[in-house]
Amino acid sequence: MLDAATAQDLRRKHYNATLAGVRKAHDTLWCFRVRPDFPVPDFQPGQYTTLGLGLWEPRHSGAFPEADLDEKKVRRLGRRAYSVSHPVMLNPGNGHLAPKSLDYLEFYIVMVAGGEGKPAPLLTPRLFLLGEGDRLYMGEKFTGEYTLDSMEDIRRRDDALVVFAGTGTGEGPHNFMIWELLRSGFKGRIASIVCVRYRGDLAYEEIYRNLEKKYPNLSYHALTTREADTIHHKVYVQDYIVSGKFEDEIGRRMDPANTHLFLCGNPAMIGAPKIRDGQKIWPAGKKGVIQIMEERGFRMDWGKARGNIHSEKYW
Ligand SMILES: Cc1cc2nc3c(=O)[nH]c(=O)nc-3n(C[C@H](O)[C@H](O)[C@H](O)COP(=O)(O)OP(=O)(O)OC[C@H]3O[C@@H](n4cnc5c(N)ncnc54)[C@H](O)[C@@H]3O)c2cc1C
Numbered sequence: 001m002l003d004a005a006t007a008q009d010l011r012r013k014h015y016n017a018t019l020a021g022v023r024k025a026h027d028t029l030w031c032f033r034v035r036p037d038f039p040v041p042d043f044q045p046g047q048y049t050t051l052g053l054g055l056w057e058p059r060h061s062g063a064f065p066e067a068d069l070d071e072k073k074v075r076r077l078g079r080r081a082y083s084v085s086h087p088v089m090l091n092p093g094n095g096h097l098a099p100k101s102l103d104y105l106e107f108y109i110v111m112v113a114g115g116e117g118k119p120a121p122l123l124t125p126r127l128f129l130l131g132e133g134d135r136l137y138m139g140e141k142f143t144g145e146y147t148l149d150s151m152e153d154i155r156r157r158d159d160a161l162v163v164f165a166g167t168g169t170g171e172g173p174h175n176f177m178i179w180e181l182l183r184s185g186f187k188g189r190i191a192s193i194v195c196v197r198y199r200g201d202l203a204y205e206e207i208y209r210n211l212e213k214k215y216p217n218l219s220y221h222a223l224t225t226r227e228a229d230t231i232h233h234k235v236y237v238q239d240y241i242v243s244g245k246f247e248d249e250i251g252r253r254m255d256p257a258n259t260h261l262f263l264c265g266n267p268a269m270i271g272a273p274k275i276r277d278g279q280k281i282w283p284a285g286k287k288g289v290i291q292i293m294e295e296r297g298f299r300m301d302w303g304k305a306r307g308n309i310h311s312e313k314y315w
């Protein structure tokens with residue numbers, strides 16, 4: 001542990017942003033609203049930056065404990081990547097969509113608890129002790145290929161279909177991308193599938209139920225896997241697609257000619273192959289969405305070649 005004066009000096013030196021507020025789904029799932037000291041560079045919905053806190057900061061008691069840090073390490077910043085989310089809400093006064101330039105950036109973050117035999121999580125147990133007005137670090141670079149540029153070929157087609165599928169906080173970048181599609185008057189169909197453990201993990205559901213009323217081309221599909229009525233017959237994103245239930249609910253088929261899929265979150269849901277000697281080696285076990293959709297004529301991004309399946313793995 002560092003003495004209080006040293007910790008305060010390090011905070012002054014490294015921190016460049018303030019927590020403007022939080023919207024809590026529950027104790028370990030928050031929408032962090034962060035206001036940087038610097039002018040936010042122009043970035044695209046779907047991109048990410050980094051957040052950080054000093055390793056001298058305390059950790060949440062609900063997370064698996066960390067081994068003692070030595071004098072040198074404790075002075076470092078712990079940084080992780082976070083997709084920029086968006087509150088996507090409708091203004092209660094006039095029913096208009098929230099503007100792009102809010103005076104904060106929203107990040108949808110879950111506290112990783114860790115456990116025996118796993119590395120003790122570095123940053124999230126520290127983030128979840130912050131309160132409004134506290135200082136933290138935000139990276140000034142916003143980056144990532146996971147953007148709507150990948151679906152430019154269908155952007156102006158009225159018969160287009162864009163499917164976003166996320167697990168847990170993998171919904172975050174989709175909120176901003178959907179906001180952008182709605183804002184820009186996209187005429188195609190938009191569907192967002194979100195798979196979480198418990199109903200209480202759906203921080204944005206109510207917002208989407210309101211958006212669905214205003215935008216008939218938008219639908220939100222929530223799947224839970226650990227509620228009493230779902231734990232014994234879990235429907236993962238893959239099952240929802242393979243069974244045909246998703247397409248029945250949106251009332252149309254996913255056609256590679258006019259459909260793009262965006263997948264974000266748990267790598268097992270995405271199921272990206274390893275590439276060896278130019279061949280795809282699919283992960284063992286349950287098929288991920290990429291493999292399922294490639295078997296239906298879709299193509300994932302491959303190097304510089306853009307396909308119609310795009311993905312962002314969180315670990
Ligand atoms: C491009 C990118 C964008 C990301 N955006 C987000 C985001 O918007 N929101 C967010 O919560 N996380 C996001 N992550 C994950 C984030 O960077 C951290 O890994 C995560 O917050 C855990 O950090 P940690 O230091 O507490 O744990 P670590 O010490 O990094 O432990 C990592 C382990 O935690 C698990 N894990 C990591 N992230 C998640 C997650 N989101 N949900 C479930 N389990 C997880 C995995 O088992 C992983 O091996 C993103 C990652 C990448 C690469």
Ligand SMILES: NC(=O)c1ccc[n+]([C@@H]2O[C@H](COP(=O)([O-])OP(=O)(O)OC[C@H]3O[C@@H](n4cnc5c(N)ncnc54)[C@H](OP(=O)(O)O)[C@@H]3O)[C@@H](O)[C@H]2O)c1
Binds near residue numbers: 113114195196226265
């Ligand atoms: N969610 C909570 O209530 C909660 C509470 C406290 C702490 N945490 C911490 O938060 C972290 C993240 O949890 P999370 O729930 O946000 O993310 P997650 O573990 O990635 O789970 C998100 C969703 O993906 C599903 N999933 C798991 N394996 C899959 C696969 N192979 N294919 C498709 N879907 C799959 C999960 O179902 P399963 O039910 O099968 O896992 C769950 O519905 C964890 O480290 C945990 O320690 C979560």
